Amino acid sequence: MRLLLVEDEIDIQSFLRRSLEEAGYEVEAAPDGKTAERLAVDNLFDILIVDLGLPDQDGITLILRLRQLGVRAPVLILSARRSVDDRVRGLEQGGDDYLTKPFALAELLARLRNLLKRNSPAASEATRLRVLDLELDLLRREASRGGQVLQLTQQEFVLLEYLCRNAGRVVTRSMILDKVWGMRIQPDTNVVDVHIYRLRGKVDGIGQQPLIRTMRGVGYVLKDR
Amino acid sequence: MRSAAWRISLWATLAFACGTMVVFVFLQSFVAGDIQRRTDAWLSGEVEVLGDVAERTPKDALYDRVVGEVAELAAREVPDKPASESGSSDSVFFLQSGGDGSLKLWVGAGSGEDHLRAIKAGGVPSDHPADLRVPGFAVPFRVASIRIGDGSHIFLGLSERDELRVLKSLRLRFLLLWMAIVLLGFGIVFLSTRRMLSHVREITEAASRIGHSDLNARVPTTRRNDEVSHLALTLNRMLDRIESSMHQLHTITDSLAHDLRSPLTAIRGKLEMSLSTATDGEQTEPIVSAIDELDRLTDFLNKSLDVAEAKADALRLTRSTIDLDELLRVMIDLYEPSMSERGLHVELFSGGPVAIFADAALVHRMVANLLDNELKHLPPACTLTIELRGNEDAASLILEDDGPGFDPEVLEHIFERRVKGRDSNGHGLGLAFIDAVARAHRGTVAASNRESGGARISVTLPLASGETAHFSVPAKSSLR
Numbered sequence: 001m002r003l004l005l006v007e008d009e010i011d012i013q014s015f016l017r018r019s020l021e022e023a024g025y026e027v028e029a030a031p032d033g034k035t036a037e038r039l040a041v042d043n044l045f046d047i048l049i050v051d052l053g054l055p056d057q058d059g060i061t062l063i064l065r066l067r068q069l070g071v072r073a074p075v076l077i078l079s080a081r082r083s084v085d086d087r088v089r090g091l092e093q094g095g096d097d098y099l100t101k102p103f104a105l106a107e108l109l110a111r112l113r114n115l116l117k118r119n120s121p122a123a124s125e126a127t128r129l130r131v132l133d134l135e136l137d138l139l140r141r142e143a144s145r146g147g148q149v150l151q152l153t154q155q156e157f158v159l160l161e162y163l164c165r166n167a168g169r170v171v172t173r174s175m176i177l178d179k180v181w182g183m184r185i186q187p188d189t190n191v192v193d194v195h196i197y198r199l200r201g202k203v204d205g206i207g208q209q210p211l212i213r214t215m216r217g218v219g220y221v222l223k224d225r
Numbered sequence: 226m227r228s229a230a231w232r233i234s235l236w237a238t239l240a241f242a243c244g245t246m247v248v249f250v251f252l253q254s255f256v257a258g259d260i261q262r263r264t265d266a267w268l269s270g271e272v273e274v275l276g277d278v279a280e281r282t283p284k285d286a287l288y289d290r291v292v293g294e295v296a297e298l299a300a301r302e303v304p305d306k307p308a309s310e311s312g313s314s315d316s317v318f319f320l321q322s323g324g325d326g327s328l329k330l331w332v333g334a335g336s337g338e339d340h341l342r343a344i345k346a347g348g349v350p351s352d353h354p355a356d357l358r359v360p361g362f363a364v365p366f367r368v369a370s371i372r373i374g375d376g377s378h379i380f381l382g383l384s385e386r387d388e389l390r391v392l393k394s395l396r397l398r399f400l401l402l403w404m405a406i407v408l409l410g411f412g413i414v415f416l417s418t419r420r421m422l423s424h425v426r427e428i429t430e431a432a433s434r435i436g437h438s439d440l441n442a443r444v445p446t447t448r449r450n451d452e453v454s455h456l457a458l459t460l461n462r463m464l465d466r467i468e469s470s471m472h473q474l475h476t477i478t479d480s481l482a483h484d485l486r487s488p489l490t491a492i493r494g495k496l497e498m499s500l501s502t503a504t505d506g507e508q509t510e511p512i513v514s515a516i517d518e519l520d521r522l523t524d525f526l527n528k529s530l531d532v533a534e535a536k537a538d539a540l541r542l543t544r545s546t547i548d549l550d551e552l553l554r555v556m557i558d559l560y561e562p563s564m565s566e567r568g569l570h571v572e573l574f575s576g577g578p579v580a581i582f583a584d585a586a587l588v589h590r591m592v593a594n595l596l597d598n599e600l601k602h603l604p605p606a607c608t609l610t611i612e613l614r615g616n617e618d619a620a621s622l623i624l625e626d627d628g629p630g631f632d633p634e635v636l637e638h639i640f641e642r643r644v645k646g647r648d649s650n651g652h653g654l655g656l657a658f659i660d661a662v663a664r665a666h667r668g669t670v671a672a673s674n675r676e677s678g679g680a681r682i683s684v685t686l687p688l689a690s691g692e693t694a695h696f697s698v699p700a701k702s703s704l705r
Binding site: 089100 | 478479482483486487488489490491492493494495497498501513519523524527530531541543555556558559560562563566586589590593594597600601655
């Protein structure tokens, strides 16, 4: 996976580069918009990380310019700003994602994977999801494990569906809040955890292999092997 | 219509009407005095002539005829004399009374006895003309008299009917003209003040729309160089200054946020990387707690800046239409498991959709803060009731619980920064933030202790304004 990192802060650039490379990305870094534009046109990247506060131009201007130049790769926007620009919302509608600084690395990686998957043509319009012995019927809004139908509430089904679609990948609490409840909030309390505990109680029965794992300090993952 | 234009034009018209009325009264009394003076001069002249004639004419059989004809001639000289119903003149009379007070000679309408009686009763001074009221005549006579050699008196009377008629027509004409002018004046004053005040109203409306972080707009100005346009220009200059200081505040908070967040990002990243290389629990524990502290610091930074901006009425809003009913249901759905886990019971009373035009992210965080607050402070087995009401122009959200309530010591300053209960472990910004968001949306927050025990927080937010009330269902996103 080739990734273009556009970030002018040397400290942030260096630790991001290291962690992204550890996570298996092939990273090219650009400290400003001009360099980024040259690199993006000359090379083919799978995904871009763009900081909004670049020294020579606005990050959004750069993204729009790259889109004009035919760069189709999804973009993860990093922002240290306080308010979310309308144009960022526009890009988000167009399939890109944004993350405010400071962020958890796991969150960044999870969102990158999410963007890559969303962009791959294999994204299914399937009516059924299957992860190991867990099966979700999206039309009848019904989940079953090992043939046993699970008694889930509407909200629990949506949550499980989200976990299934990201099976094997870590999803963070803020991603769950964003995608399942449609809110970008940071509760002081463990509201998401309680939902996961309840769901786990229904999905992982006694004697069964536990599917929903907690990644401490990061989020949750639905095991797919 | 309770407009100042009405009041101003009413008072101005009243003053104008009174003024013109006073002027007219003076004018009329002057005209009346002048007419009387002319009448008196004529009467005095004629009565002298008649006295002269009467004295020279021998007292024979022809005396009556001669004097009578002279009197008739004098009567014809009366200017602008209207023909009376009887054909003969009743506006002038000539009367000669003998020294013994008997009627010697009479020229005029009627027998003259009434006139003689009235003269005897009233007494007419011989040196200047005077008014005489005769029974049977509605209008008094102006009578001049002269005494001749044989001891008899000659009286010449002229009815004041003509004078009164002239004055009456003068009054009538004035009244009609006066009313027309007063009405016209009222109309002009009303229209011009209304025009001026409508400009003031436009300025007021524009000014009330401005503010609360929307400082781009300006009040309308005119090219006229009057007080109102000066007011508009002054307001606009003031808005320029406010906008520039607001802009400065935004620049400061933005650069503060940026300058703090960048190093925080780097620190957090480095901590996480050292966490991934650390192996045993003894090494990881302090790193994890450092990351936790860092996240709390970040949250504190964000909320502090929001509260600071909101206190200065400078919070920037990205508004959209939000259904509070839908939002509350989603929020309660999110919080309910945590609540019941702690033994809390939550109930929602809502009468259906309530649309507000607000910043979705801020309102989400505000409601989450309210619920976090309850979740953290309510002891087990308590009930939280949430009531949503959409009134005519405002949505009100009322949270009531049957817990211990607010500490009375902090209740007074509960929405200020850094105020928190004794056993609270937060940074004391939660309620200040809620207040900040409500204020930014021109709403209010009130906190109190219920009489039956427990806390009550009520948030009021203005409803979506008419033009923006196109309804959309937001918030709860489904999976793609």
